[in-house]
Amino acid sequence: MSQTEIAARVLVQEHLAHKHLQAMPIVKDIAAQKVRIKRLLKQNDASLVAHYYTDALVQELAEETGGCVSDSLEMARYGSSAAASTLVVAGVHFMGETAKILSPNKRVLVPTLEATCSLDIGCPANEFSAFCDAHPDHTVVVYANTSAAVKARADWVVTSGIAVKLMEHLATKGSPIIWGPDQHLGRYIAHQTGIDMLLWQGSCIVHDEFKVIGVQQLKQVYPNAAVLVHPESSYAMSEVADFVGSTTQLIKAAQEMPNKEFIVATDRGIFYKMQQAAPEKLLLEAPTAGNSATCRSCAHCPWMAMNDLDKIEQVLLLGHNEIVIDEELRQQALKPLQRLMDFAAAN
Ligand code: SF4
Numbered sequence: 001m002s003q004t005e006i007a008a009r010v011l012v013q014e015h016l017a018h019k020h021l022q023a024m025p026i027v028k029d030i031a032a033q034k035v036r037i038k039r040l041l042k043q044n045d046a047s048l049v050a051h052y053y054t055d056a057l058v059q060e061l062a063e064e065t066g067g068c069v070s071d072s073l074e075m076a077r078y079g080s081s082a083a084a085s086t087l088v089v090a091g092v093h094f095m096g097e098t099a100k101i102l103s104p105n106k107r108v109l110v111p112t113l114e115a116t117c118s119l120d121i122g123c124p125a126n127e128f129s130a131f132c133d134a135h136p137d138h139t140v141v142v143y144a145n146t147s148a149a150v151k152a153r154a155d156w157v158v159t160s161g162i163a164v165k166l167m168e169h170l171a172t173k174g175s176p177i178i179w180g181p182d183q184h185l186g187r188y189i190a191h192q193t194g195i196d197m198l199l200w201q202g203s204c205i206v207h208d209e210f211k212v213i214g215v216q217q218l219k220q221v222y223p224n225a226a227v228l229v230h231p232e233s234s235y236a237m238s239e240v241a242d243f244v245g246s247t248t249q250l251i252k253a254a255q256e257m258p259n260k261e262f263i264v265a266t267d268r269g270i271f272y273k274m275q276q277a278a279p280e281k282l283l284l285e286a287p288t289a290g291n292s293a294t295c296r297s298c299a300h301c302p303w304m305a306m307n308d309l310d311k312i313e314q315v316l317l318l319g320h321n322e323i324v325i326d327e328e329l330r331q332q333a334l335k336p337l338q339r340l341m342d343f344a345a346a347n
Contacts, residue, residue, distance in 0.1 A: 033309050034061055040316035041065050046109075047084035048312070049075050049099070051091035052247045053269035053304040058090050058312065060272070069273060071247045072098065072144045073159040073344065076337075079103050088315060089323075090307040092117045096323040097148045101333050102341075108323040111311035115303040117145050122202035123181035125149035131178070135198060138178040139170060142336070145204075146181060148325050152332035157340045160185060160231055161246035164192050166343055171195045184208075188231040188238055206301045207232035210265040212240050214287025218263055225261035225284065228253055233265050237286075241265070254278040268299045 038061075041048060048067035050058050059069045068078040072095055079087050079099040086107040089096040094117060096110040123142075128150050132140050142154040143163075151157055158166050167189050170177060177195060179186040181202030190197055210233045219225065228250045229241035238244045243253040247270055254262050255277040262278075264270065265286035274283055288298050315321050325333075 030057065030309065033313060034064070037061060037309065037313050037316065038065055040313065041088070044086050044316055044319075045084050046086035046088050046316065047079075047082045048088045048090060049079055049082075050307070051075060051095060051269075051304065052251075052273055053267040053301050054090045054307045055269065055305065056272040057309055058307050059269075061309065061312070062090070071159065071161060073161055073340075074248065075099070076102055076144075077341070077344075079106070079108075088312060090312065091115070092120070092301075092303045093323075094120050094145055094147060097325060097333075098144065098337065100323040100325050101148060101151070101330050101337055104327075104330060107319075109315045109319070110321050110323060111307045111315050113321050115306040117301075117303060118205040119143065119145040119181050119202045120147055120150075123147075123150055123200060125153065128180060128200065129153045131180075131200065135176070135178055137176060138198065139173070139175045140178045140180075141167070141170065141197075142180050143182050143185060144340075148329055148333045150180070151336055152329050154336045155339075157336045159246065159340070161248055162340070162344055162347070163189050163231075165347055166340070167193050167195055169343070169347075182232055184234055185231045187235045188244065191235065191238075204232040206267050206299055207265070208234070209288035209298060210234070210237050210286050211289055212236050214289075215240055215263055215265070218284060218287055222261045222263065222282075222284065224259060225263045225282075226253075226257050226259040227263045227286070228265065229286075230266035237265055250274070251277050254281055254283065266299070267301050267304065269301070269304060 048062040048065055050062040050069045062069050076098045080102040087099050088109050089099050090111055092115045096108050100108040123146055140154045141156045142150055144157055144159045177197045179197040180200030183199045183201045183203055186199040207230055226242040227240055229237045229244045231244050251274045254274050261282040263284045263286050268285055271283055285299055
């Protein structure tokens, strides 16, 4: 071995040793940090409520502390029934608002106030309200992914898990419907139910990226894989799906369908609970438009990714990032939300 080769090998080994030393404290820190957060949760009489799309470490911590990991409807339900006086809602801003609307006497904290949602951003309350005012005879139905102000303008709030059933119910009432803000979910519901709706043109930046061509190519490699699609994806995606449903329904499908392989078109955060539910199954990310040398899929919400252990610890230490909603607005937003909760409980 030449001197140059020996020098190169030493360099590589030093680098690896350094990496190793760096990795050790990180692993140790996470364990220690989780212990600290658990203590802080107790001291604050707080419960951690996490969405399926958050980081696996956040979901794991919520599970370990007796909190909740779920979709937005279940997060809202859990928040209002939990005994804790403080809720730490790891998700995006509208989820914190929904928790506050339903639990006004609880302190609701979010790891960061900056975590939002493209559906929420794409549906400003004043513009949406003007749209509704232009169609006064319409029943206004909004998806849960909206601000408190938009909910306050609506007659009904729905979540993806119950949307088709609820819209079928509303169709029996006979009045025309405005649907907002997710155009893809609206289109999917319209196809499923035959209901003609006026659609607000919002979309989710994550689900918008899934492409049929990518799924077809992946199917050539995994011909027996079932395709699971969240209805925030384009309608074309639902046409190549073996199952379309909300996050909770997709997890159930992976567990119950006989297939051994699944191509999953939703945020990759779901893989944590999906793999838990179906440990023997192979879960594959549905390809998106991302096609760089290192990334075939960009299926992760940048706002959900803002939730991490550091921010959860900080929010419990400092008590900042509290969700505050004007009481009159809260009362208005509660009405359509309560209708959803009552409908969900009865159906
Ligand atoms: S995944 Fe899409 S719908 Fe969900 S919070 Fe992110 S941007 Fe909004």
